[in-house]
Amino acid sequence: MSGEDDSSGWQLTESDPGVFTELLKTLGVPLVVDDLYSLDSAFLADFQPIHAFIFLFKWVSSPPEPMAGSFDPDFPGFFAHQVVNNACATLAVMNAIGNIPGLPMGQQLTELLSFTTGMDPNTRGMVLTSADWLREAHNALSPPQAISLDGLGLPKQAEDAYHFIVYMPYMGSVYEFDGLKSFPVRHGAYDEKQGWVEKARGIIEDRIGTYPPGALDFNLLAIREDPLPRLQNQLAELQTAGNESEAAHVMVKLSEENAKRERWAFENSLRRHNYLGLIHSLLLTLAKTGRLDAAKVGAKKALDERIAKRKEKGESMDED
Incomplete structure (x- = not known):
């Protein structure tokens, strides 16, 4: 959960695809994260293959039991509890990539995940959030506030807290990984022909439906394969085959992807800068x-x- 003061050293993270993609790059994971503005099947098709959804929502106190699905106390995969505030973004990423079979990753991450094998979720969460290098990777794009107003006696207003969770497939079922829950939540098997995304879409739509009409208290991101290598290979094959029309279409997509990466790099450079x-x-x-x-x-x-x-x-709104 994010939105509360915490002395653990973990800082707030923006729900931004450029931030998450940079985090994955630092972890040595060859995946990217993209914003999703629709759950329409045709729209989602352009982002396939999708490995996981990261869902951000405004946190409110709720019963310990899951809203849908059922707890899986015998879950055999990777699941870590969130044991400190503001770490939920990285914990969501870890709960996702820890359950993608055969995923390449950096040496530090490989060793960390290997070290937590067999641990219970709470101990695993403590180990993850105690890793200095992981905290530094998390904080890299959310620098500390340069100016503090603490001690000035100014009136404070409680801020909304937001929380990241994950929906993804595992062993034929759609699972929900929420670091504040006791266990992963199993939402049941999905149809192999339709794919896990179709089932997850219904689950997420039902959850969004619990908000008031027009509410903007949530955001959805997709962890997916990096499309650049695929597009580059397609372009080379089409140009070799002399298919200029299709090659031009792929070049447009490639240009859009490269422009997006340039924008992410620029925005991340601004996040790293100290404006004091x-x-x-x-x-x-x-x-x-x-x-x-x-x-x-x-x-x-x-x-x-x-x-x-x-x-x-x-x-x-208190005057501050």
Whole structure:
């Protein structure tokens, strides 16, 4: 679960495909993560093969029993509990890739997963979150806050907590891996012809249906095969065969994928940057030119207007 202060050293992670893909790259796993904006079969077909869904939702206190499916206390695969706050994104990734047979991965990850073999979920979670290198990989794209307001006596407002879980196939059934649950949740066997994605789609749609109409308290990501090698091979084969029309179509897809990777790399570089020096320089320049007081007045006015609008909607917002 994310959204609470924690002294464990694990920081909040964005639900962003570029962040998750960078994490997989650091772990030596040749997969990518993509945003999904629809559960339509035709839309999902463009992302196949999909190994797992990562589902983000606003966490609310709920009964210990699963909403659907049933606990599998004898689950023979990989499952780790979340034992510290803010680690749920990486724990979700670990619970997913730990159950993909034959998946290539880096040496550190291979050794870590091997070391946890035979451990119960809680001990396994403690071992994972105690691995300094894994925590550093998790925190790499969520740097610490440069400015802390602790100790200033400012009013605090409880923030919504969000949680990542996983849906994926394992031994002919669709499973749900939630690090806050006692055991993996088995949702039953899926039809081999239709595939596991079709069954998982219904499970996720039912879960989304429990939210109020129009709610935006969730997000869905897909862990899938990296399409770049496949597209590059297709392009080479089509060009060799002289099929220029199909080759042009593949080139468009390849260009779109490369552009997406460039965007991810740029956004991740911004996440790694410390803007404290820039902020200090801007404030210093405003003060030297006599515009700092006016900027403060303008910012205060904008904040008051923002608070007023939220109050009109019945929302609470403490002035901070």
